[in-house]
Amino acid sequence: MKLITRNTDYSLRALIYMAKKGGIVSVRELERALKIPRAFLRKILQALNKKGILASQKGPGGGFRLLVAPKDLRLLDVASIFQGRVRLNECLFKRKACPDIRKCPLKRELDNIESYALRRLGAISLAALLK
Amino acid sequence: MKLITRNTDYSLRALIYMAKKGGIVSVRELERALKIPRAFLRKILQALNKKGILASQKGPGGGFRLLVAPKDLRLLDVASIFQGRVRLNECLFKRKACPDIRKCPLKRELDNIESYALRRLGAISLAALLK
DNA sequence: GACAAATGATACTAATATAGTATCATTTAT
DNA sequence: ATAAATGATACTATATTAGTATCATTTGTC
Numbered sequence: 001m002k003l004i005t006r007n008t009d010y011s012l013r014a015l016i017y018m019a020k021k022g023g024i025v026s027v028r029e030l031e032r033a034l035k036i037p038r039a040f041l042r043k044i045l046q047a048l049n050k051k052g053i054l055a056s057q058k059g060p061g062g063g064f065r066l067l068v069a070p071k072d073l074r075l076l077d078v079a080s081i082f083q084g085r086v087r088l089n090e091c092l093f094k095r096k097a098c099p100d101i102r103k104c105p106l107k108r109e110l111d112n113i114e115s116y117a118l119r120r121l122g123a124i125s126l127a128a129l130l131k
Numbered sequence: 132m133k134l135i136t137r138n139t140d141y142s143l144r145a146l147i148y149m150a151k152k153g154g155i156v157s158v159r160e161l162e163r164a165l166k167i168p169r170a171f172l173r174k175i176l177q178a179l180n181k182k183g184i185l186a187s188q189k190g191p192g193g194g195f196r197l198l199v200a201p202k203d204l205r206l207l208d209v210a211s212i213f214q215g216r217v218r219l220n221e222c223l224f225k226r227k228a229c230p231d232i233r234k235c236p237l238k239r240e241l242d243n244i245e246s247y248a249l250r251r252l253g254a255i256s257l258a259a260l261l262k
Numbered sequence: 263g264a265c266a267a268a269t270g271a272t273a274c275t276a277a278t279a280t281a282g283t284a285t286c287a288t289t290t291a292t
Numbered sequence: 293a294t295a296a297a298t299g300a301t302a303c304t305a306t307a308t309t310a311g312t313a314t315c316a317t318t319t320g321t322c
Contacts, residue, residue, distance in 0.1 A: 037311065056269060063269085
């Protein structure tokens with residue numbers, strides 16, 4: 001069970017690299033620097049591009065470029081792209097085994113954990129990861 | 132992404148049922164009461180049995196019986212059986228993309244979330260779920 | 263304009279984890 | 293003896309995650 005999938009992980013590595021270097025960076029360069037499979041990285045960066053986090057430039061000398069300020073990009077923003085809503089519970093209640101959802105202490109507790117996790121993920125920025 | 136898998140979910144339902152009813156309960160009865168596939172439930176209860184949470188009784192009239200006091204059984208105990216260690220991170224560091232693990236703010240943050248979740252899961256008992 | 267280097271789009275495969283089924287062996291109450 | 297239960301375990305199915313492949317398009321350079 002993971003809070004962060006490889007998509008998110010790779011994204012962060014690439015974003016950190018790009019933030020540190022600045023300017024346009026090609027997938028080929030990222031592959032070399034980060035040892036991440038190129039085709040997979042491309043797919044990931046294309047997704048970040050679609051979300052407006054990166055801009056892309058075709059042709060020779062092209063690549064991707066960070067479009068947002070590191071302090072404005074949250075870990076949660078990235079995770080959400082690949083993992084949808086970060087759901088921590090998915091429990092008893094679907095099949096109505098529980099008489100009253102609103103009162104169930106389990107659901108309340110799991111919701112609590114979830115919202116804590118979301119809050120923390122929403123609080124950490126790319127800038128913080130650059131250190 | 133789930134904090135709790137179906138194994139754990141079903142376990143809790145069965146444990147709640149058994150705690151409320153008391154005495155020996157057969158899988159057949161649980162299947163009817165909880166609408167959980169019998170073969171799957173059997174496998175789950177056998178696991179709980181091996182862990183000493185349930186005792187089993189073979190033969191006609193047999194079944195499973197709760198062996199621990201509800202207040203002494205933690206949600207974390209159950210989740211751990213099926214989900215191993217509840218890991219929330221599994222990130223950048225395996226492949227040494229990160230220069231110094233101990234300093235990385237991402238790892239620190241993910242560890243923080245993880246330990247929060249573990250603490251909460253370890254704090255809720257079966258007794259609390261009985262309400 | 264030709265060409266090569268890049269991304270865009272997208273379909274496909276592989277690996278892993280989760281969920282669930284099936285079956286035969288063993289125990290035990292009647 | 294029989295049937296009702298669990299013990300053990302191998303197998304299948306489904307979903308999610310990870311990764312590959314390919315063709316199309318754009319664009320800088322000669």
